[in-house]
Amino acid sequence: MLRSELPGVDPSGQISAAELQLAARNHGLPLEALAYDVTPAGLHYLLIHYDIPVVDPATWRLQVGGRVGGELELSLDELRARPAVTRAVTMECAGNGRARLSPRPISQPWLLEAVGNAEWTGVPLGALLEEARVAEGAIEVVFRGLDRGVEGGVAQQYERSLPLGEAMREEVLLAYAMNGGPLPPQHGFPLRLVVPGWYGMTSVKWLAQIAVVDEPFDGYQQARGYRLRQAPEEEGEPVTRIHPRSLMVPPGVPEFATRMRVLAAGPVTVRGRAWSGLGEVARVEVSADGGERWSDARLGPSGSRWAWRAWEWEWDAEPGEHELCCRATDAAGNAQPLEAPWNLGGYANNEVQRVPVDVEASQLDV
């Protein structure tokens, strides 16, 4: 049996066949879809470790157990009969930006597009945990999905834990609907966890079991995966909340093969979105010269704390080649770096976006 470790890093600029298989499965948000405040279904990013399970909602049950006073077992209908909450949440993969690191950590090769902002509907996790009566001494809650596979040599079902305090936050949902429709299979049908402000690996899909525990969970996805390390032998800091990021809709039109942007000279409104799990978005700056000079973008209305925030910036585009950049700062003082610190797993790379554009003096004939 193939018990490979993650293959490490690739110092070349080229992507391997194995990474291409991952890229063909796991898709990102095409950046022009930042134009939609709520990401339409099918444009939201997806990162699926194993296969999408086919789940029969008639026989599926959610089990809540472990260090609780009373175990629960709930059908989908029973969950849907409870008071529902709908919340807009921006979700981002912890590996977003991975393929821009050098040397490149080998895994799903995201560039910038592993993000989406959806309206999730479901029941607050805290209410269920209260009903189950969390026992004294409990410290974490473990969430187990139905997706199975082998990773880092370990056969597993996907499992992650949250500290009890995070799990009890009122914003944390068990969601059965996305953008007003049933949860699509690829987003965790029939039920998924949604943890606003945390990177996406936390929001376990195809949820089947919730276990309250009194020792730190040391499953693969907690102790091995999703840690910031410089070398494999380090324990590493866990990846938790989303670092600030801003992304722009690349202006103009693309060249098919290179995605280079082409636009006509003159006034252009550059638009984008910004978010952070560490604090509200406080500022977005834009540069048209590759990061030499920056000026402030206008922030759109502040809506849900956990949803991205729109911004725009007026640019008088002069003929020639330019590099547009944007940079978000949150209320806690975290700003996007021009160059992110490297780590072995390729996590949390929130370097500023760079969009080369070719501004033409005349109107494009298209």
Add this chain to the structure above:
Amino acid sequence: MLRSELPGVDPSGQISAAELQLAARNHGLPLEALAYDVTPAGLHYLLIHYDIPVVDPATWRLQVGGRVGGELELSLDELRARPAVTRAVTMECAGNGRARLSPRPISQPWLLEAVGNAEWTGVPLGALLEEARVAEGAIEVVFRGLDRGVEGGVAQQYERSLPLGEAMREEVLLAYAMNGGPLPPQHGFPLRLVVPGWYGMTSVKWLAQIAVVDEPFDGYQQARGYRLRQAPEEEGEPVTRIHPRSLMVPPGVPEFATRMRVLAAGPVTVRGRAWSGLGEVARVEVSADGGERWSDARLGPSGSRWAWRAWEWEWDAEPGEHELCCRATDAAGNAQPLEAPWNLGGYANNEVQRVPVDVEASQLDV
């Protein structure tokens, strides 16, 4: 301005950064989603040459003109008020299989997953053309989308033509709904062409204009793109109908990084789908030894001529490494090759799928 030609071929096994940008945007059907007869929204393949246009349905109009007796201009409401047809159609990208060719043509690097089977609802194209009264001497119908960009050095809106006889086929639809819901933005909202049996480039998205013409259309996507060539200077044969293909749901569970399949020894039902634009699926064969010995799969019920057909095959999996393959043959006698002929654009590679599996003697502990 960047006026590059397509960058040609890459003899290495590695994928370039430009191809990765395409792979991150254009996503395929995760192969386990072959389990669904109708592909859920968001799992259907997508190939988008330029950006997804944001279209206001209130001001959008479809124009029908050119060599007709009476031009038409129709709103979305007017189209929706006409008698509607719903048809299940398997659509496949002409570039499916491209990244498996050697040397690899540089473009969207599909492996096998650029396919989907959706239920499209709309109005028959033929009825509209009859209403507009096609003039004598007309030979083709040109479809223009709202997506704009630069390709092969040419600034363009995406445009393709169909011979008049193909355009008048009763199965050809102008679709405004997919799987019972409004067309998603990425599938061509508010209206797209759906040409059953032809590769996907024909089914123009974000449709705005239909022009009947009396000379062969020589736009970029007709005369330069989507032709089978060995060298750039050749005129080449146009890519038209979908060649036969079968795909299986890879059995067992995947290893995350390599997608290698692992399963326990014993009886396994291998399931998949098969389709061809050139004739009905007549036969599917499966091999468990890399294509040395083949045996017939059981075909599922034959439904819509233009939708894929289910098949299954019983396998008694013995411990060890095996390579599963499947091969479809259509009623016109076209069969999938073990090795497809190479072409410069990387089109229509319908080589048999090969799925390496690792069969373990004992039950997997997952």
